[in-house]
Amino acid sequence: MAESEMVRLTREEIDHAALLEEVRTHAAGAAVLFLGTVREMTNGRQTIALDYDAYPEMAIAKMRSLCDEALERFPLTGVRVEHRLGRLELGDVSIAVAVSSPHRAAAFDAGRMLIDRLKEEVPIWKKENWADGSTEWVHPGLDGATSQSGPGEEARP
Amino acid sequence: MAESEMVRLTREEIDHAALLEEVRTHAAGAAVLFLGTVREMTNGRQTIALDYDAYPEMAIAKMRSLCDEALERFPLTGVRVEHRLGRLELGDVSIAVAVSSPHRAAAFDAGRMLIDRLKEEVPIWKKENWADGSTEWVHPGLDGATSQSGPGEEARP
Protein backbone atom coordinates (compact mmCIF):
# COMPACT_ATOMS: atom_id res chain seq x y z
CA MET A 1 0.00 0.00 0.00
CA ALA A 2 1.09 3.58 -0.72
CA GLU A 3 1.30 4.45 2.98
CA SER A 4 4.17 2.06 3.54
CA GLU A 5 6.34 3.20 0.61
CA MET A 6 9.74 4.42 1.77
CA VAL A 7 9.74 7.30 -0.74
CA ARG A 8 6.85 9.21 -2.25
CA LEU A 9 5.94 12.08 -4.56
CA THR A 10 2.63 13.80 -3.95
CA ARG A 11 0.60 16.72 -5.26
CA GLU A 12 -1.35 16.96 -1.99
CA GLU A 13 -0.26 18.39 1.37
CA ILE A 14 2.40 16.18 2.92
CA ASP A 15 1.05 14.44 6.03
CA HIS A 16 4.36 14.76 7.88
CA ALA A 17 2.88 13.66 11.19
CA ALA A 18 1.91 10.34 9.57
CA LEU A 19 5.35 10.06 7.99
CA LEU A 20 6.97 10.49 11.39
CA GLU A 21 4.67 7.88 12.92
CA GLU A 22 5.79 5.40 10.27
CA VAL A 23 9.42 5.50 11.46
CA ARG A 24 8.60 5.22 15.17
CA THR A 25 9.29 1.82 16.73
CA HIS A 26 10.20 0.39 20.13
CA ALA A 27 13.68 -0.24 18.72
CA ALA A 28 14.26 3.50 18.33
CA GLY A 29 15.37 5.97 20.98
CA ALA A 30 15.39 8.91 18.58
CA ALA A 31 13.39 10.19 15.64
CA VAL A 32 14.21 13.23 13.50
CA LEU A 33 11.77 14.91 11.16
CA PHE A 34 13.03 17.50 8.70
CA LEU A 35 10.63 19.78 6.86
CA GLY A 36 11.55 22.06 3.99
CA THR A 37 9.05 24.92 3.86
CA VAL A 38 8.39 27.70 1.38
CA ARG A 39 10.29 30.77 2.63
CA GLU A 40 9.04 34.25 1.78
CA MET A 41 12.38 36.07 1.36
CA THR A 42 15.40 34.86 -0.66
CA ASN A 43 18.37 37.20 -1.07
CA GLY A 44 16.13 40.17 -0.44
CA ARG A 45 13.49 39.13 -3.01
CA GLN A 46 9.94 38.24 -2.05
CA THR A 47 8.41 34.95 -3.15
CA ILE A 48 4.66 34.48 -3.45
CA ALA A 49 4.69 30.80 -4.47
CA LEU A 50 6.90 27.99 -5.75
CA ASP A 51 6.13 25.50 -8.50
CA TYR A 52 7.85 22.14 -8.13
CA ASP A 53 8.31 19.83 -11.07
CA ALA A 54 10.00 16.42 -11.24
CA TYR A 55 11.14 13.65 -13.52
CA PRO A 56 9.05 11.26 -11.43
CA GLU A 57 10.46 7.84 -12.37
CA MET A 58 14.05 8.96 -11.80
CA ALA A 59 13.20 11.04 -8.72
CA ILE A 60 11.63 8.00 -7.07
CA ALA A 61 14.59 5.80 -8.06
CA LYS A 62 17.12 8.31 -6.72
CA MET A 63 15.21 8.90 -3.49
CA ARG A 64 15.02 5.15 -2.97
CA SER A 65 18.74 4.67 -3.54
CA LEU A 66 19.53 7.53 -1.12
CA CYS A 67 17.39 5.83 1.53
CA ASP A 68 19.14 2.51 0.84
CA GLU A 69 22.49 4.24 1.25
CA ALA A 70 21.37 5.84 4.53
CA LEU A 71 20.22 2.43 5.80
CA GLU A 72 23.66 1.01 4.93
CA ARG A 73 25.68 3.83 6.48
CA PHE A 74 23.65 4.38 9.65
CA PRO A 75 21.96 2.01 12.12
CA LEU A 76 18.48 3.25 11.27
CA THR A 77 15.22 1.71 12.42
CA GLY A 78 13.13 3.61 9.89
CA VAL A 79 13.40 6.05 6.99
CA ARG A 80 10.82 7.92 4.91
CA VAL A 81 11.14 10.70 2.32
CA GLU A 82 8.22 12.49 0.71
CA HIS A 83 8.41 15.39 -1.76
CA ARG A 84 5.51 17.54 -2.88
CA LEU A 85 5.07 18.73 -6.48
CA GLY A 86 2.93 21.44 -8.06
CA ARG A 87 2.07 24.90 -6.72
CA LEU A 88 3.14 25.60 -3.12
CA GLU A 89 2.21 28.69 -1.16
CA LEU A 90 4.28 30.43 1.54
CA GLY A 91 4.87 28.17 4.53
CA ASP A 92 3.83 24.99 2.71
CA VAL A 93 5.93 21.87 3.26
CA SER A 94 7.82 20.92 0.08
CA ILE A 95 9.80 18.02 1.54
CA ALA A 96 9.63 15.83 4.65
CA VAL A 97 12.40 13.47 5.74
CA ALA A 98 11.76 11.20 8.73
CA VAL A 99 14.32 8.85 10.25
CA SER A 100 14.60 6.89 13.47
CA SER A 101 17.51 5.17 15.15
CA PRO A 102 18.39 3.60 18.50
CA HIS A 103 20.50 6.69 19.26
CA ARG A 104 20.21 10.33 18.26
CA ALA A 105 23.53 10.90 16.48
CA ALA A 106 22.63 8.55 13.62
CA ALA A 107 19.14 10.02 13.31
CA PHE A 108 20.49 13.57 12.97
CA ASP A 109 23.32 12.54 10.63
CA ALA A 110 21.09 10.42 8.38
CA GLY A 111 18.42 13.12 8.20
CA ARG A 112 21.03 15.67 7.23
CA MET A 113 22.64 13.39 4.66
CA LEU A 114 19.29 12.62 3.05
CA ILE A 115 18.21 16.22 2.55
CA ASP A 116 21.71 17.35 1.48
CA ARG A 117 22.03 14.63 -1.13
CA LEU A 118 18.43 14.94 -2.29
CA LYS A 119 19.03 18.60 -3.11
CA GLU A 120 22.05 17.63 -5.20
CA GLU A 121 20.92 14.47 -6.95
CA VAL A 122 17.17 14.05 -7.19
CA PRO A 123 15.66 15.42 -10.43
CA ILE A 124 13.18 17.88 -8.96
CA TRP A 125 13.13 21.59 -9.77
CA LYS A 126 11.53 24.62 -8.24
CA LYS A 127 10.34 27.72 -10.04
CA GLU A 128 10.22 30.96 -8.09
CA ASN A 129 7.12 33.08 -8.52
CA TRP A 130 8.43 36.45 -7.35
CA ALA A 131 6.24 39.16 -5.90
CA ASP A 132 7.15 41.43 -8.86
CA GLY A 133 5.32 39.02 -11.20
CA SER A 134 8.39 37.42 -12.75
CA THR A 135 9.13 33.71 -12.60
CA GLU A 136 12.44 31.88 -12.57
CA TRP A 137 13.51 28.26 -12.60
CA VAL A 138 16.13 27.65 -9.92
CA HIS A 139 19.15 25.88 -11.40
CA PRO A 140 22.21 26.12 -9.15
CA GLY A 141 25.29 27.08 -11.16
CA LEU A 142 23.28 28.41 -14.09
CA ASP A 143 23.08 32.02 -12.92
CA GLY A 144 24.66 33.28 -16.12
CA ALA A 145 21.73 31.98 -18.13
CA THR A 146 18.62 32.81 -16.17
CA SER A 147 15.19 32.14 -17.59
CA GLN A 148 12.71 34.74 -16.46
CA SER A 149 9.32 35.74 -17.73
CA GLY A 150 6.86 38.41 -16.79
CA PRO A 151 3.25 37.52 -15.98
CA GLY A 152 1.49 36.08 -18.98
CA GLU A 153 4.61 36.02 -21.16
CA GLU A 154 6.22 32.95 -22.60
CA ALA A 155 9.49 31.87 -21.03
CA ARG A 156 12.53 33.23 -22.84
CA PRO A 157 16.28 32.82 -22.41
CA MET B 1 -0.85 31.25 27.57
CA ALA B 2 0.81 27.90 28.18
CA GLU B 3 0.78 26.98 24.46
CA SER B 4 3.18 29.76 23.60
CA GLU B 5 5.81 28.99 26.26
CA MET B 6 9.20 28.27 24.70
CA VAL B 7 9.92 25.45 27.18
CA ARG B 8 7.52 23.13 28.98
CA LEU B 9 7.32 20.16 31.33
CA THR B 10 4.27 17.97 31.08
CA ARG B 11 2.84 14.77 32.57
CA GLU B 12 0.61 14.23 29.52
CA GLU B 13 1.53 12.96 26.08
CA ILE B 14 3.63 15.54 24.23
CA ASP B 15 1.71 17.03 21.32
CA HIS B 16 4.79 17.19 19.12
CA ALA B 17 2.81 18.04 16.00
CA ALA B 18 1.54 21.17 17.75
CA LEU B 19 5.05 22.00 18.93
CA LEU B 20 6.34 21.78 15.38
CA GLU B 21 3.51 24.01 14.12
CA GLU B 22 4.54 26.64 16.67
CA VAL B 23 7.98 27.09 15.08
CA ARG B 24 6.73 27.21 11.48
CA THR B 25 6.72 30.64 9.87
CA HIS B 26 7.02 32.17 6.40
CA ALA B 27 10.50 33.33 7.42
CA ALA B 28 11.68 29.72 7.73
CA GLY B 29 12.84 27.43 4.96
CA ALA B 30 13.57 24.54 7.31
CA ALA B 31 12.12 23.00 10.46
CA VAL B 32 13.63 20.15 12.46
CA LEU B 33 11.73 18.13 15.04
CA PHE B 34 13.65 15.79 17.32
CA LEU B 35 11.82 13.17 19.39
CA GLY B 36 13.37 11.10 22.14
CA THR B 37 11.37 7.89 22.50
CA VAL B 38 11.42 5.04 25.03
CA ARG B 39 13.60 2.29 23.54
CA GLU B 40 13.01 -1.33 24.48
CA MET B 41 16.62 -2.62 24.52
CA THR B 42 19.60 -0.95 26.23
CA ASN B 43 22.93 -2.79 26.28
CA GLY B 44 21.11 -6.10 25.86
CA ARG B 45 18.64 -5.46 28.68
CA GLN B 46 14.90 -5.13 28.15
CA THR B 47 13.03 -2.10 29.44
CA ILE B 48 9.31 -2.18 30.16
CA ALA B 49 8.91 1.48 31.19
CA LEU B 50 10.79 4.58 32.26
CA ASP B 51 9.96 6.95 35.11
CA TYR B 52 11.11 10.53 34.56
CA ASP B 53 11.54 12.91 37.46
CA ALA B 54 12.70 16.52 37.49
CA TYR B 55 13.64 19.44 39.66
CA PRO B 56 11.00 21.48 37.85
CA GLU B 57 11.97 25.09 38.66
CA MET B 58 15.60 24.52 37.71
CA ALA B 59 14.76 22.32 34.71
CA ILE B 60 12.58 25.08 33.26
CA ALA B 61 15.25 27.71 33.94
CA LYS B 62 17.96 25.60 32.30
CA MET B 63 15.82 24.70 29.30
CA ARG B 64 15.02 28.37 28.83
CA SER B 65 18.68 29.41 28.99
CA LEU B 66 19.61 26.69 26.47
CA CYS B 67 16.96 28.04 24.09
CA ASP B 68 18.25 31.58 24.61
CA GLU B 69 21.75 30.38 23.81
CA ALA B 70 20.53 28.61 20.66
CA LEU B 71 18.75 31.80 19.56
CA GLU B 72 22.00 33.73 20.04
CA ARG B 73 24.23 31.23 18.26
CA PHE B 74 21.98 30.35 15.33
CA PRO B 75 19.71 32.42 13.06
CA LEU B 76 16.56 30.68 14.28
CA THR B 77 13.00 31.70 13.51
CA GLY B 78 11.51 29.52 16.26
CA VAL B 79 12.46 27.17 19.08
CA ARG B 80 10.43 24.95 21.42
CA VAL B 81 11.46 22.28 23.94
CA GLU B 82 9.03 20.07 25.85
CA HIS B 83 9.94 17.25 28.25
CA ARG B 84 7.53 14.70 29.66
CA LEU B 85 7.67 13.48 33.28
CA GLY B 86 6.16 10.48 35.05
CA ARG B 87 5.68 6.92 33.78
CA LEU B 88 6.44 6.37 30.08
CA GLU B 89 5.76 3.16 28.20
CA LEU B 90 7.76 1.74 25.29
CA GLY B 91 7.68 4.04 22.26
CA ASP B 92 6.39 7.05 24.21
CA VAL B 93 7.92 10.43 23.46
CA SER B 94 9.98 11.70 26.42
CA ILE B 95 11.32 14.85 24.79
CA ALA B 96 10.49 16.96 21.75
CA VAL B 97 12.73 19.69 20.38
CA ALA B 98 11.44 21.82 17.50
CA VAL B 99 13.43 24.52 15.73
CA SER B 100 13.07 26.46 12.51
CA SER B 101 15.48 28.60 10.52
CA PRO B 102 15.74 30.25 7.11
CA HIS B 103 18.20 27.50 6.08
CA ARG B 104 18.56 23.87 7.09
CA ALA B 105 22.10 23.82 8.50
CA ALA B 106 21.18 26.04 11.45
CA ALA B 107 18.00 24.06 12.13
CA PHE B 108 19.89 20.76 12.30
CA ASP B 109 22.78 22.22 14.32
CA ALA B 110 20.52 23.99 16.81
CA GLY B 111 18.32 20.92 17.29
CA ARG B 112 21.38 18.80 17.93
CA MET B 113 22.91 21.33 20.33
CA LEU B 114 19.67 21.61 22.30
CA ILE B 115 19.21 17.88 22.87
CA ASP B 116 22.93 17.30 23.55
CA ARG B 117 23.13 20.06 26.14
CA LEU B 118 19.76 19.21 27.68
CA LYS B 119 21.00 15.71 28.38
CA GLU B 120 24.06 17.12 30.17
CA GLU B 121 22.67 20.09 32.05
CA VAL B 122 18.94 19.94 32.71
CA PRO B 123 18.00 18.37 36.09
CA ILE B 124 15.78 15.55 34.87
CA TRP B 125 16.38 11.88 35.64
CA LYS B 126 15.10 8.63 34.24
CA LYS B 127 14.58 5.40 36.15
CA GLU B 128 14.76 2.16 34.19
CA ASN B 129 12.06 -0.40 34.92
CA TRP B 130 13.74 -3.53 33.59
CA ALA B 131 11.82 -6.56 32.38
CA ASP B 132 13.38 -8.64 35.19
CA GLY B 133 11.50 -6.51 37.73
CA SER B 134 14.44 -4.47 38.95
CA THR B 135 14.60 -0.69 38.75
CA GLU B 136 17.58 1.61 38.38
CA TRP B 137 18.07 5.37 38.32
CA VAL B 138 20.26 6.33 35.40
CA HIS B 139 23.13 8.56 36.55
CA PRO B 140 25.94 8.77 33.97
CA GLY B 141 29.32 8.29 35.61
CA LEU B 142 27.86 6.70 38.74
CA ASP B 143 28.03 3.09 37.52
CA GLY B 144 30.19 2.08 40.47
CA ALA B 145 27.35 2.92 42.83
CA THR B 146 24.17 1.62 41.20
CA SER B 147 20.90 1.74 43.06
CA GLN B 148 18.71 -1.20 42.18
CA SER B 149 15.64 -2.65 43.80
CA GLY B 150 13.50 -5.67 43.11
CA PRO B 151 9.76 -5.32 42.68
CA GLY B 152 8.13 -4.09 45.87
CA GLU B 153 11.45 -3.60 47.68
CA GLU B 154 12.73 -0.28 48.93
CA ALA B 155 15.61 1.22 46.97
CA ARG B 156 19.01 0.41 48.44
CA PRO B 157 22.59 1.40 47.59
Next chain:
Amino acid sequence: MNVSVQLFARARDLAGAGSVSVELPEGATVGEVRAALAKAYPALQPIAPSLLVAVDADYATDAQRLQPGQVVACFPPVSGG
Protein backbone atom coordinates in the same frame (compact mmCIF):
# COMPACT_ATOMS: atom_id res chain seq x y z
CA MET C 1 18.39 6.00 -34.90
CA ASN C 2 15.69 8.35 -33.68
CA VAL C 3 16.15 9.23 -30.01
CA SER C 4 13.33 10.69 -27.99
CA VAL C 5 14.52 12.98 -25.18
CA GLN C 6 12.42 14.14 -22.26
CA LEU C 7 13.13 17.71 -21.16
CA PHE C 8 12.43 19.31 -17.80
CA ALA C 9 12.30 22.70 -16.09
CA ARG C 10 14.13 25.49 -17.92
CA ALA C 11 15.23 23.09 -20.68
CA ARG C 12 11.60 22.32 -21.47
CA ASP C 13 10.67 26.01 -21.41
CA LEU C 14 13.57 26.93 -23.73
CA ALA C 15 12.85 24.12 -26.21
CA GLY C 16 9.12 24.76 -25.97
CA ALA C 17 8.38 21.03 -25.57
CA GLY C 18 8.53 18.36 -22.88
CA SER C 19 9.75 15.73 -25.30
CA VAL C 20 11.80 16.16 -28.49
CA SER C 21 13.35 13.82 -31.04
CA VAL C 22 16.86 13.92 -32.47
CA GLU C 23 18.29 11.77 -35.27
CA LEU C 24 21.60 10.10 -34.41
CA PRO C 25 23.80 7.31 -35.81
CA GLU C 26 23.52 3.86 -34.17
CA GLY C 27 25.65 3.63 -31.03
CA ALA C 28 25.78 7.40 -30.53
CA THR C 29 27.13 8.67 -27.23
CA VAL C 30 25.38 10.77 -24.63
CA GLY C 31 27.69 13.63 -25.60
CA GLU C 32 26.37 13.42 -29.16
CA VAL C 33 22.80 13.62 -27.87
CA ARG C 34 23.66 16.80 -26.03
CA ALA C 35 25.29 18.31 -29.13
CA ALA C 36 22.39 17.30 -31.39
CA LEU C 37 19.91 18.86 -28.96
CA ALA C 38 21.75 22.17 -28.87
CA LYS C 39 21.90 22.19 -32.68
CA ALA C 40 18.21 21.34 -33.16
CA TYR C 41 17.08 23.72 -30.41
CA PRO C 42 19.33 26.79 -30.47
CA ALA C 43 17.55 28.20 -27.39
CA LEU C 44 19.23 25.39 -25.41
CA GLN C 45 22.70 26.47 -26.57
CA PRO C 46 23.50 28.82 -23.64
CA ILE C 47 22.78 26.15 -21.02
CA ALA C 48 23.94 23.11 -23.02
CA PRO C 49 27.26 22.66 -21.14
CA SER C 50 25.35 22.47 -17.84
CA LEU C 51 22.61 20.11 -18.99
CA LEU C 52 22.54 16.75 -17.27
CA VAL C 53 21.62 13.66 -19.23
CA ALA C 54 19.92 10.62 -17.72
CA VAL C 55 19.67 7.23 -19.40
CA ASP C 56 17.13 4.79 -18.02
CA ALA C 57 16.58 7.02 -14.96
CA ASP C 58 20.24 7.28 -13.98
CA TYR C 59 22.85 9.96 -14.60
CA ALA C 60 24.98 9.24 -17.68
CA THR C 61 28.42 10.46 -18.71
CA ASP C 62 29.08 11.97 -22.14
CA ALA C 63 31.13 8.90 -23.13
CA GLN C 64 28.28 6.45 -22.49
CA ARG C 65 26.84 4.81 -25.67
CA LEU C 66 23.09 4.63 -26.16
CA GLN C 67 21.34 1.32 -26.72
CA PRO C 68 18.09 1.22 -28.72
CA GLY C 69 15.04 1.44 -26.47
CA GLN C 70 16.75 3.29 -23.65
CA VAL C 71 14.88 6.19 -22.04
CA VAL C 72 16.77 9.48 -22.35
CA ALA C 73 16.12 12.67 -20.39
CA CYS C 74 17.90 16.00 -20.28
CA PHE C 75 17.63 18.74 -17.68
CA PRO C 76 19.48 21.60 -15.93
CA PRO C 77 20.88 21.30 -12.38
CA VAL C 78 18.29 20.17 -9.84
CA SER C 79 16.78 22.34 -7.09
CA GLY C 80 14.38 20.15 -5.12
CA GLY C 81 14.04 20.02 -1.36
Next chain:
Amino acid sequence: MNVSVQLFARARDLAGAGSVSVELPEGATVGEVRAALAKAYPALQPIAPSLLVAVDADYATDAQRLQPGQVVACFPPVSGG
Protein backbone atom coordinates in the same frame (compact mmCIF):
# COMPACT_ATOMS: atom_id res chain seq x y z
CA MET D 1 21.93 28.25 60.19
CA ASN D 2 19.50 25.52 59.27
CA VAL D 3 19.70 24.68 55.56
CA SER D 4 16.92 22.77 53.86
CA VAL D 5 18.14 20.69 50.91
CA GLN D 6 15.92 19.20 48.22
CA LEU D 7 17.05 15.78 47.00
CA PHE D 8 16.25 14.09 43.71
CA ALA D 9 16.44 10.70 42.00
CA ARG D 10 18.85 8.23 43.59
CA ALA D 11 19.89 10.78 46.25
CA ARG D 12 16.28 11.00 47.42
CA ASP D 13 15.91 7.22 47.43
CA LEU D 14 19.15 6.74 49.40
CA ALA D 15 18.30 9.42 51.98
CA GLY D 16 14.69 8.23 52.14
CA ALA D 17 13.36 11.79 51.86
CA GLY D 18 12.80 14.43 49.21
CA SER D 19 13.88 17.23 51.52
CA VAL D 20 16.31 17.14 54.45
CA SER D 21 17.77 19.71 56.85
CA VAL D 22 21.38 20.16 57.87
CA GLU D 23 22.76 22.54 60.51
CA LEU D 24 25.67 24.68 59.32
CA PRO D 25 27.55 27.78 60.49
CA GLU D 26 26.56 31.14 58.94
CA GLY D 27 28.26 31.65 55.59
CA ALA D 28 28.93 27.95 55.06
CA THR D 29 30.08 26.88 51.62
CA VAL D 30 28.39 24.52 49.16
CA GLY D 31 31.21 22.03 49.87
CA GLU D 32 30.25 22.08 53.55
CA VAL D 33 26.63 21.33 52.64
CA ARG D 34 27.76 18.30 50.67
CA ALA D 35 29.95 17.08 53.58
CA ALA D 36 27.19 17.64 56.15
CA LEU D 37 24.72 15.71 53.97
CA ALA D 38 27.03 12.73 53.65
CA LYS D 39 27.61 12.74 57.41
CA ALA D 40 23.90 13.01 58.33
CA TYR D 41 22.85 10.45 55.69
CA PRO D 42 25.55 7.78 55.45
CA ALA D 43 23.67 6.11 52.58
CA LEU D 44 24.67 9.12 50.46
CA GLN D 45 28.37 8.59 51.22
CA PRO D 46 29.19 6.37 48.18
CA ILE D 47 27.79 8.89 45.70
CA ALA D 48 28.70 12.07 47.61
CA PRO D 49 31.67 13.02 45.36
CA SER D 50 29.41 12.90 42.31
CA LEU D 51 26.51 14.83 43.78
CA LEU D 52 25.73 18.13 42.12
CA VAL D 53 24.56 21.06 44.21
CA ALA D 54 22.27 23.79 42.93
CA VAL D 55 21.68 27.11 44.67
CA ASP D 56 18.66 29.15 43.59
CA ALA D 57 18.12 26.83 40.61
CA ASP D 58 21.65 27.15 39.22
CA TYR D 59 24.68 24.88 39.51
CA ALA D 60 27.01 25.92 42.35
CA THR D 61 30.71 25.27 42.98
CA ASP D 62 31.95 23.90 46.30
CA ALA D 63 33.60 27.24 47.09
CA GLN D 64 30.37 29.23 46.81
CA ARG D 65 29.03 30.64 50.13
CA LEU D 66 25.38 30.27 51.04
CA GLN D 67 23.22 33.29 51.84
CA PRO D 68 20.24 32.89 54.16
CA GLY D 69 17.03 32.18 52.27
CA GLN D 70 18.68 30.60 49.26
CA VAL D 71 17.12 27.44 47.85
CA VAL D 72 19.50 24.46 47.90
CA ALA D 73 19.13 21.21 45.98
CA CYS D 74 21.39 18.19 45.64
CA PHE D 75 21.26 15.41 43.03
CA PRO D 76 23.32 12.87 41.07
CA PRO D 77 24.25 13.36 37.38
CA VAL D 78 21.26 14.07 35.15
CA SER D 79 19.79 11.69 32.56
CA GLY D 80 16.87 13.48 30.90
CA GLY D 81 16.12 13.50 27.21
